[in-house]
Amino acid sequence: MDKQPLLPDNTTERRFRNPSFRRWTFILVLLIIIGAATLRHNLFLPGNNSERLSERYEGELISWEPCVPSNGITTECSKVDVPMDHFNHGASGNRTFTIPLIRMRGANATKNLIINPGGPGMSGIEYLNDHGEQLRSIIGEGFHLLSFDPRGVNKATPLASCYPDAAAREHFSRVRFRNLEIDSPETYAWTQNFAKACSDTMGEQAKYINTPQTAADMNTILAAVGQEDMFYWGFSYGSLLGQTYAGMFPARSKRVIIDGIVNQFKWYNGTFEMESQVDTNRVFYGFLNECFKAGPVKCPLSSIATSAEQLQYIVLSSMKKLREQPLSVYLNQTAYGLLKYENLWYDVVLPALYSPSTWFTLASHLHQIILGNATDVFLASGNKDAWDLGHEGSEFIRLNDGLSGPAYWPQDRQSLLDYMIPLLNGSMFGAIHGKIFFMRQQWNIPRTHHYMPQKGVKTAHPLLILSTTYDPVCPLVSAHPAQEAFVGSRIVRINGFGHCSTSVNSSCVAKILHNFLYDGSVPETSTECEVDSSYF
Template identity: 45%
Template sequence: MADAERQPLVRKRSKRPAFRLLRKQERAYRPSTWDVVILAAVAAFGILAWQISASFVRRHDDPRRRSYPGEKITWTSCGTLVDHQLECTNLTVPMDHFNSSNNGPDNSLHFTIPLIRLRGKNATDNINILLNPGGPGGSGAEFIWRWGAQLNTIIGENYHLLTFDPRGVNGSVPRANCYPTEEIRRELSVVRNKKIVEDSGELWAWAGNFVQACADNMGVHGAYINTPQTAADMNSILDAIGQDDMYYWGFSYGTLLGQTYATLFPERSKRVIIDGVVNQFSWYNNIFDDEDLTDTDNVFDGFVDECIKAGKEDCALAELASSKEQLREKLITSIDQLRDDPIGVYVNTSIHGVLDYWAVWYDGVFPAMYKPANWRTLADNLAALLKGNATAAFMAYSREGPWVSLFDANTVIMTNDGVSGPKNWPVSGRQELVKQVIDFYNSSTSRLFNTALSHEGHFEKQAWKIPRTHNYVPTKGVKTAHPLLVLTTTYDPICPLVSAKSANDAFVDSKIVEVKGYGHCSLAVPSLCINKHVRAFLDEGKLPDDYTQCEGDGNPYFGKSDDEKKGLVNLQSSSWTEEEKRIHLAQVELARDLWFKPRWQG
């Protein structure tokens, strides 16, 4: 692979996953066709969730309003999801939980946070499991509408599933938004950012304007859109529903939120699951975070290895090489040639354009590392490309889809949380910053995807004008009300196993359960073993005695049978119970869903 000087500052954003969700960069987003269907679904779900969160607070005389003993809030029925009741409400929380003097006269400065709950049919104890889908910037409302049915099947009917749009996100008020209107966003958010050296002048100038616009547009609230404040919001949610103990399952960035909550409020952390773990020490303390990509190259190697094992009948790329080493080199070399020689693709008078390296590598290959159940499609597209037919790859990775704004929560939260601003990034000018970034990329643990780290927005972080208002510092030796359950895959492309081990070291008596396989968060690999550990933990507080590994079920990569091609085991011949079959089907649906995507893909 070429040195970092030839690498792109790729279109950025989103952590985590996964599972680091609803992420949106501040620049004009040009989604590929891979994104078109997803973005359309995101738009539909997001609009629905936004409309719900914006409307139910106005229904003061709605006959569907309901309340429950012990709760301090009133809910409004907001639909059903696979014969389960959904109910919604809004909660007002202080702008600053940690210093009330910042909240203005009569505590007039606050955030309004939408809550949505899927009621479990047998939740006799009225225990709510709080969920966070990731991001930062992931919408809980969208999460429930999209995944609530599957998660209910996996967790069981003994719990209500409760989630929320965090402060600054989606239906919360005010939102993290650096532009006053969507029209202005489209006009002002465009910047060239593929080549770090060649495009750095424009990016440097643009970043200065962007960070000033963020500060001006959000006003005083902007400084309080951060993870520690959101963790405190979760206590406000517990208090509102009359629940003393935190039951929580967080994915990707949601693991950072979970770790932050457990450190700030260990006495209430009774059942905390973190899945696809972010290293909180790097997130809060480091200018650069290289640990994210520790296993990304290993996941790509797994894609190549599984393809060769499957053979040409099940992986289209396998006929182009006789070994995994040969196929790996062929893919890297062929795609790299698109840097200087992109391909013009003409479909018809309405559909034509250019397929370049950045589209294939960062909008095609890298996102597929999150969800190996979709590797077969990636292999088909790449095989056609290497044979001279670029149409499928162009349609999947380069086509402009509907323009969808997810606002700027991802940028604002990440930058407010971490080390940002000229005082923390002292450079004499653009060239010095470029040298820092290039040196960082060249020292990355990933040689193939090192510039994926540009999704962290280094130019914006360096120029950031909003002051850091939290003083949260991650610590080790945290003893919680009950030890944490830490879930991970063996090879996660963005939240690696080593980060799960950092959380395991930080929280006393916490235990890791690793599902053997590739992908982002445990839900990337269907596994009844993982499910049994989750249920035992939630129901009984039971943790394994030591580090535990789980096998996956079925072949989520390049299966040969019709069932395996869908990621399924042969349910006809299995000895599983009917409930276990339903759980497996739900896990497979989640494993194939492209919810967890790189930050820059929203």
């Protein structure tokens, strides 16, 4: 026999109408809410001993709240509003950028060390979440580590974008660019629309997404945390931001570390600098040489060759084959695709050159491909662009900083190709910069900053300049103009491969950094440090 549906019991309704019942129900709900709030308070507040969810520290102008927990570290978050144009407040009106902040407090700290991870376009919020513990192990507990998303980047608002929404980005951002010369007609035409869309999407604020404005934003951050002097560590593009800050505000530059150096003179004054690529090939060959030196037990890729030169030849020949014929990868009816040369070379090989800790994995992937198995590297790469940030902060900053647009670039396609191809051919990885040439040519947002790098700037304290001997994107040669720019600055060269000092372990560098930050000590002359471990 089928069961009859249960009829509602009106006992509950009668109870709810009872005033005493309603009163006790209200009290019970209130206690549950208070308990939940207390639990949330205890779970997320640092040390579980603060009295408020939001906290303002003595001498500071902003309040901080616990960040969403990430990677098991405790951080606090806040934000500051900055004027659209620091150098002409009348032009800003009521328009601002909102800059999100993140801080990892030091147990014995009285000062904030501002961190910028580079890019341009990288998130300081994400970087501190991912690398805060590594930085803390080097610096110790004597500084709060403070980072931020620069204007136009990641969680900053407004976000630098050339598309009004995700659907438009998916639809309009794709352009064929496998072969520079063959695909240049499409890229040339696509870029004209891209430049117009960037200007239209961002409006007036587009003109003020640049490095000098971000440097001035850092003074707003210092004011918010009640600090006069700049203590700073900037990596890669962050070295450019550090040089820009020190050039604009030398009297406040008390401890500035620039790490993995960008040549600011070429960045601001040149149409396009390819100095960044001068050591990329050397790092790639260094990776293969170190693999061969390590031998088959530590680097199985070396087993296919009898010399380092032969290993180079075999690997590059396999890349040539992949360029001519992509490899198919089929797992099942919902997971399959092609491993293309562009995906492997630019989205797997090039990023791995930045960090020697990934070299064993890279060698394993190349070994498998040479043996005819592309599955693991296909899955590892995700068949996606490793450089896609989901916004155009990098493009806005680069193009607004340097010499862009019709005043500096030939406007026909062939003249541009005649200029750019010899530059791109200087590196095996040069073609990755192809699209930015077209963007520079077509960019129609005017440059509004007036910063011009100078030599012989005297800062409050000499800068510390760090560089590996072979950096794939910020070569040692770029460190020398930085030293010429700032009186008394010193170069510390780390004898090894990798992007920035943190890509390798060096107790020598850690000691110099610690002494510089805490005591102001700089080496008497430019010096060298060795790495502490092998690459394989």
